[in-house]
Amino acid sequence: MISSSDDNEKLFVIKIGGNVIDDAVQLDSFLTHFSKIDNKKILVHGGGKIATSIGNQLNIQSNYINGRRITDDKTIDLVTMVYGGLVNKKIVAQLQAKHCNALGVTGADANLLPAKKRPVKEIDYGWVGDLRDEDIDAKNWKLFLENDLAPVVAALTHDGNGHVLNTNADTIASVIAVNLSSYYDVKLVFCFEKNGVLLEVEDENSVIHKINKENYLTLKKSNKLFAGILPKIDNAFDAINKGVNEVIIGNSSHLSSLIKGTGGTKISL
């Protein structure tokens, strides 16, 4: 993967979680800020609680093994409906109203995200897809971005054999960001419910503004960081090592400042 140079145009790849999707007021405010981003942009989303609630009404049980959700036949239909249909198209229609020319997609559309069904070892995860950076073709992503479309990506991929696959939204955002870093100066933004990486997990004002490889080692040694955030930071460095310019972690309510670089935690080399 070629490192992006400063000459490349900026691209923001932004991932939102269920907390934004489940709250109509928060979602509307987020989409207003998203629509105002002047640069090229991609939004990646999952489904929030609405999938579970509709699943309950349809008597689709959520099955977990070792804390991981199993995607059986009924569940993949459920998430295809809810992520790929209800949530995706509502976001697209709302962005259109805000004059952002959104194009809602899954990884099956235009073969944007071909994946492999996770092999069955101890656990059969069902219709879950694993993505490899090298399987992604940037051609259609670039086609959409170069024609002023903002892809809105539901967290679904496909296996090339006719099946939609459930795939982690963080992974999708990272893989897209890494792939497009050959062509754009990519900033990968993970929105969640906290203000950033916190030095004191209960103190929203203790945001660490910058993490680089050096101070990350010191922070880890100090044992101050909340254990749950470590994989996120490791994944961020992984994306950066593969060409992403910067990873920003912060609160979805503060999108503008995350984009401007004045809020959240910036992770870079």
Add this chain to the structure above:
Amino acid sequence: MISSSDDNEKLFVIKIGGNVIDDAVQLDSFLTHFSKIDNKKILVHGGGKIATSIGNQLNIQSNYINGRRITDDKTIDLVTMVYGGLVNKKIVAQLQAKHCNALGVTGADANLLPAKKRPVKEIDYGWVGDLRDEDIDAKNWKLFLENDLAPVVAALTHDGNGHVLNTNADTIASVIAVNLSSYYDVKLVFCFEKNGVLLEVEDENSVIHKINKENYLTLKKSNKLFAGILPKIDNAFDAINKGVNEVIIGNSSHLSSLIKGTGGTKISL
């Protein structure tokens, strides 16, 4: 609308109904034939019985006034999920497996089909959209077609104010066909459960192979045509008057012969 000349490239706009979508074997066979069409192509679909069946499980009542379905808040969510998510993405994933680079869209995506919410007069149809030819911009349709993508269109439009709208799939297919007839030699294909326009409604072998304005008058006068088919033929002539080259009506099981021009009923000037 400029008439398409023979120099233009061929484009097939093909509409399928619920009978194909509800039958997995029939759908698979139809998609195999669709994937083999060498020309540019667009597929338009509704939702079939699956929307009603999921609606029943979710306790969403189907409300009809004067035989027309009313699209209330819950119903627009239902059809957005089922048409725009479940049905659309299943078709797209299956076409990808058949090496057809499908792109699943609704009219909200890329602002492909901006519509007007139907005004409330005697009846409030709810979230139903009416399309006008002149509101459609061909730009993104052409972008997708020129880049070897096959749009798969769920029968949904949007109002530009953040709402998805339910819109008749026949109308959507016609409006797309008319708009793109300025750029392509458009063949508009309506697939249904009969072999074509029948001279004897119970005899599938009595297909009228060609209808033009002249013999249509004679046919109408003879009172032999099934009354239900007359609006379809009138709409076909309307599309032809606005630039569509030919309208073909026939059985979805015979897609290849409809495309080759050896099956179904061809309607032209």
